[in-house]
Amino acid sequence: MALIYRCITEDDTPRFCHRVSAALSQGWALHGAASMAFDPVKGVMRLAQAVTKEIDGEYHPDMKLGQQ
Numbered sequence: 001m002a003l004i005y006r007c008i009t010e011d012d013t014p015r016f017c018h019r020v021s022a023a024l025s026q027g028w029a030l031h032g033a034a035s036m037a038f039d040p041v042k043g044v045m046r047l048a049q050a051v052t053k054e055i056d057g058e059y060h061p062d063m064k065l066g067q068q
Contacts, residue, residue, distance in 0.1 A: 001054050001055065001056060001057075002054070002055055002057065002058050002059040003052055003053070003054050003055075004052065004053055004054075004055055004059055004063075004065055004068060005031065005050065005051070005052050005065075006023075006028075006050070006051055006052075006065040006066065007048055007049070007050050007051075008020055008023060008048065008049050008050075008051060009046060009047065009048045010046070010047055011039075011042070011044045011045070011046055011047075012036065012044060012045035012046065012047050016047045016049075020034075020049050020051070023051050023066075024051075026053075026068075027053055028051040028052065028053045029051060029052055029053065030049065030050075030051060031050040031051055031052045032050055034047055034048065034049045035047070035048045035049075036048075053068060055068055
């Protein structure tokens with residue numbers, strides 16, 4: 001078993017919540033609190049949420065984490 005980590009980022013829109021909700025429904029778990037920061041280039045707030053998941057097998061750097 002391996003523990004894998006990913007960070008979901010998105011502008012502060014409902015899409016961010018949908019992406020995090022989709023990850024949770026696929027077995028990912030929240031890792032800490034969400035973070036928010038202003039993106040001065042785009043002029044919007046950006047959100048980030050770390051998530052983790054235990055998987056069978058070993059971690060490989062070439063795996064697509066969002067498809068686990």
